[in-house]
Structures are given as C-alpha cells and as structure tokens.
Amino acid sequence: MPELFDPDLRQLRRDRAVRGGPVTFLHERAVEDLIDRLDMMMFDKHRALVVGLLSPELAKPFAERFDRLDIVDPSPVAAAASGGSCAGEPTLDVEPATYDAVIALGTLDTAEPLPETLLRLRLALKPDRPLVGVMPGGQSLARLANAMIEADRVSGVTSPHVHPRVDPPALTQLLASAGYAMPVVDIDRVSVRYGDLASLVADLRGMGTTNILRERSRRPIGKAAYKAAKFAFLSDADTDGRVTERFELLHFAGWNPASPV
Structure with a gap:
C-alpha cells in the first residue's frame, strides 16, 4: 500500500516546531487527561515509554509517577531536548515485555503502518499493562478544510491539504486487531477562537x-x-471578528493481555 505521509518532512516539521518554541496547549490538555487515566489504573509504575514529546515540560507529570521514563520522538531535535532518543514509531527497537506503560502523545495518526505500529507497542509492554494515548480525530479543522477547498477553487489546482484521520470505531477495531484487551476510545472536542x-x-x-x-x-x-482562503475562513465571523475552529482529540487505551494472544 502506498504511504500517505512523508516521514522525512514529518521529522522536519517537528524539528521546526521545537526550534521555534512549540505550541503545546493541546498537548497539555491531553497530558492532564492521560494522567487522570493512569492514576485510576492499578499496576506497578516502574518504567514507561513516552512516544512523541514536543517539550520536556510535558514529561514532568509522567516522571513523577514512574521510576524510569524513556522518551522517543521522530524528531532528533525534540528527542534531544527531552533527553530521549530519535526513532520512528514503526521501527522502534524495544525488547519485548519491557514497559509497565506506553504513552503515545499525538504522533500515531501519521505513523505508518498504524496496525503494525500498535502491535509493536503492545509487544513492548509487560503482560497486563496499558497503552494510553491521544491522536487527532476526523472532525478536526473543518473550517480550515473548507478554506482550502475555496483556495483550490480559485487556483484551479486540487491538492490534498488536510490529513485523513481515523474515526473512533475504526481506532477501537485497530486496537482490538493488534491484540489489545478492553480497547476504549473517547472523544474530547476543543474549541479555539481565531481572528484570522x-x-x-x-x-x-x-x-x-x-x-x-x-x-x-x-x-x-x-x-x-x-x-480566498482567508475570506472563507472568516465567513460568518462573530461580531468580534473571530471564528471558532475545532480540534478533536481521540483518547485511547488498551491492555496487553495477561496471557499471550
């Protein structure tokens, strides 16, 4: 199957974000939710793997709960800033049954192939240990998508602008197919006001x-x-000149079964 995403450009985009000062308000919100989930789960919290970390600050709540925290990121700049290692999710070289938890912070939506990536992460877990994570959902950035459709209409060139996303039922099925027990996916919709x-x-x-x-x-x-895109983006703006864009976050969890799958 042809790859949808350019992994080299993915790395460069994350490099640029870290160098320029990452925007992490969605990540911070996601971390709060993940911490709440982990605090409710009963298991030994010795060693965890965090996959995807734009800022070292995001690691602190996890470091307070685990004896050891390993960090990997597809960006060498992000990995170095957090004292982690650079690796793409589908090629992680991890000994089986190493971790008490795997925490995926928002990069799996562009990791290919996702089914094999989820399986690789499960095999990195000890028996009866969880994967928890977050990724963008399919209802994200509808206003931006409409604006870019208008831009294509004016330019006469049709080009994909917005990434395809997995929906909650499909993600639940992907987790189950990768061998996770009790897979669950919840939706958090975040509305953000923009003036342009x-x-x-x-x-x-x-x-x-x-x-x-x-x-x-x-x-x-x-x-x-x-x-044309700017005009379309601000169509039906409120009296303050701002519009609401929505980010959809899919929070997911699943357990590596206590007995082999």
Whole structure:
C-alpha cells in the first residue's frame, strides 16, 4: 500500500516546531487527561515509554509517577531536548515485555503502518499493562478544510491539504486487531477562537502538524487563492471578528493481555 505521509518532512516539521518554541496547549490538555487515566489504573509504575514529546515540560507529570521514563520522538531535535532518543514509531527497537506503560502523545495518526505500529507497542509492554494515548480525530479543522477547498477553487489546482484521520470505531477495531484487551476510545472536542487564518496556521506549525502528505502540491499557494482562503475562513465571523475552529482529540487505551494472544 502506498504511504500517505512523508516521514522525512514529518521529522522536519517537528524539528521546526521545537526550534521555534512549540505550541503545546493541546498537548497539555491531553497530558492532564492521560494522567487522570493512569492514576485510576492499578499496576506497578516502574518504567514507561513516552512516544512523541514536543517539550520536556510535558514529561514532568509522567516522571513523577514512574521510576524510569524513556522518551522517543521522530524528531532528533525534540528527542534531544527531552533527553530521549530519535526513532520512528514503526521501527522502534524495544525488547519485548519491557514497559509497565506506553504513552503515545499525538504522533500515531501519521505513523505508518498504524496496525503494525500498535502491535509493536503492545509487544513492548509487560503482560497486563496499558497503552494510553491521544491522536487527532476526523472532525478536526473543518473550517480550515473548507478554506482550502475555496483556495483550490480559485487556483484551479486540487491538492490534498488536510490529513485523513481515523474515526473512533475504526481506532477501537485497530486496537482490538493488534491484540489489545478492553480497547476504549473517547472523544474530547476543543474549541479555539481565531481572528484570522494566519493565527491558526502559526499554531499548527508550532505543533509540527502542517501538511506532510506525499501527494500535496509543491507549488506555493498564490495570492488570489490565499486571499480566498482567508475570506472563507472568516465567513460568518462573530461580531468580534473571530471564528471558532475545532480540534478533536481521540483518547485511547488498551491492555496487553495477561496471557499471550
């Protein structure tokens, strides 16, 4: 199956985000939820693996709960900033049954192939230990998607701009197919107010989540197309000139069974 995403560009996007000062308000919200989940789970918290970490600050709540924390990130800059190692999720070289928990912080939606990645993470877990994580959902950035459709209409060039996302039922099935017991997926919808398209794009760059699709257009967006996108983004703005964009976060969890699958 052809790859959807460009892994080299993915790394560069995350490198740039860290160097420029990462935008982590969604990550911080996700970490709060993950900590609540972990605190309710009964298991020995000796060693955990965190996959994807844009800022060392995000690791602190996990480090307070585990005796040892290992960090990996597809970006060498992000990995170095957190004292971790650089690795792509599908190629993680981890001894089986090493970790008491695996924590995936928002990168699995662009990890290919995802089914094999989920299986690799499960095998890294000790028996009866959890994977917990978060990834963007399919209802994210609808206003941006509509704005880019308008840009394509004006430019006459059709190009994919917004990443395809897995929906909650599909993610639940992927977890089950990878051998996780008791898979669960919850949805957290976050509304953010923006006064212009540029502010949203700046946030996405700071998160390292701008377009990394292989089939994206390499041509810069023209002035007329960008003007159309800006206008479409602010259509039906409120009286304060702002609009609401929505980010959908899929929180997921599953357990490596106590007995072999």
